[in-house]
Amino acid sequence: MPSPVSADRPAAQPPGRGSVEALISQTRRLKVEVDAVRRDTPDDGMDPEDRWQRALYDLAVRQLDDVDAHLAQLRDGPEPVPPEPSEPADAPAPRPAPTACGSLLSRVGSAEWNLLSDEASWSGELYRILGLDPASPALTLDELPTLVVDEDRPLLTGMVTDCLVDARPIDGEFRVVRPDASVRTVHMMGEPVLDADGSTASMWAVVRDVSELRRRRRTVRETGDSLHRHRRRARTEHRIALELQEAVLPPWRGPLRLPHQGPGTLELAAHYLPSATSALIGGDWYDALALSDGETLLSVGDLTGHGVTVTSGMATLLGAVRGMAMAGTEPGPLLALLNQLLDSTVHPALGSAVCCRYRPATRTLVWAQAGHPAPLLYRCGTGRALNAPDGVLLGATSGAVYGQAEVTLEPGDLLLLHTDGLVPDRTGTDAGERLLGLAPRFAGARTAQDCVRAVVEEFGGAERADDACVLVARVTD
Known part of the structure; x- marks a missing residue:
């Protein structure tokens, strides 16, 4: 062991036994506290950040174990080398x-x-x-x-x-x-x-x-790298989903009149509200399309989940809706075909939708729904939900049949279509009732865009837990 004189200084005298005991006690208390925090840390093996934090706590506890044993060795002195064995020369060497x-x-x-x-x-x-x-x-x-x-x-x-x-x-x-x-x-x-x-x-x-220490540090580094890759991938997926959504949904920034002018024409406005609790884009959509026969397609829907896969699926469904509507398919049969399409995809999913076909010549609205909130009709300062025809969620069952309903609109009527996440469920009040409570404000609004703005002001707060869309259509005189 070291001689009393070293190259640049005298050898330090060992600390007193009492001071070392105090250090050991402090180290053990700290280890208990760190270990308690470690046990409370999630460890489901799925989240990279949880794995990284768990690895850091494991490393901290192991290092405190080392400090504890270092101090114990300092207190007790080194373990002596075992004496020479006394067995005969031909006996096997001891292990x-x-x-x-x-x-x-x-x-x-x-x-x-x-x-x-x-x-x-x-x-x-x-x-x-x-x-x-x-x-x-x-x-x-x-x-x-x-x-x-x-x-x-x-x-x-x-x-x-x-x-x-x-x-x-x-x-x-x-x-x-x-x-x-x-x-x-x-x-x-x-x-x-x-x-x-x-x-x-x-x-x-x-x-x-230090083999185990290096292994644990390597684990911390690798889990940290995994976490960084996970975050970069999440940012990339968010950007792709956002670009895909912006490419598909109509970029409405104000009231929009369809190309067909005259009595019964619809004035339109819409808005997409992202989730306040998720960084990923959902599968909600809104759409309005002028058809070749002079009629208008209105639709809103929601494909369950978040991320690029869901946004891509939403784009596929919306493209199918537009294509079938342009071919003259009525809302009920259109949803049945949409259900068949969703049921046959490689990645099965559930979705809900409302599909409406508006005929301006007679101011008639023909519509169908698939497990979705019914459109709300506002007239003369009051509102009501339209009576919904039969229709199950898209992708829930094969061969589903969807009914149709028909309602005649009047000049000045306002139609509101929305997805489930629009109204936060804070008090248990029905979402439709809260939206119908906006009828007086809608009656005083000058444009469809003013109505959408009122909805966003009322329900666009940070407490909303899901993506949402709202589409307002007002029948002109």
């Missing part, structure tokens, strides 16, 4: 005593090499770190590199040379190959010990097995 996998005492050893006598003195822990028999002679500094992997030998040789020639402290890591072919990473710290005339007499070192 090193097994140690607990997590014990620091099996991972920290010490050594001193006497340069004058070319003798080496190792602690029992160092033998166990290197996987050697404690009964065998300690390796000299010239023999020590034979245990080191080829790539790391120059590092060890350079550290030892600098220590012996230039009196530089040793502080570095290298890998050793044990007799059982396992590879361990060790950290060596040491100093030269000078004699009375200033010549280097010996070198001492403390060797620590």
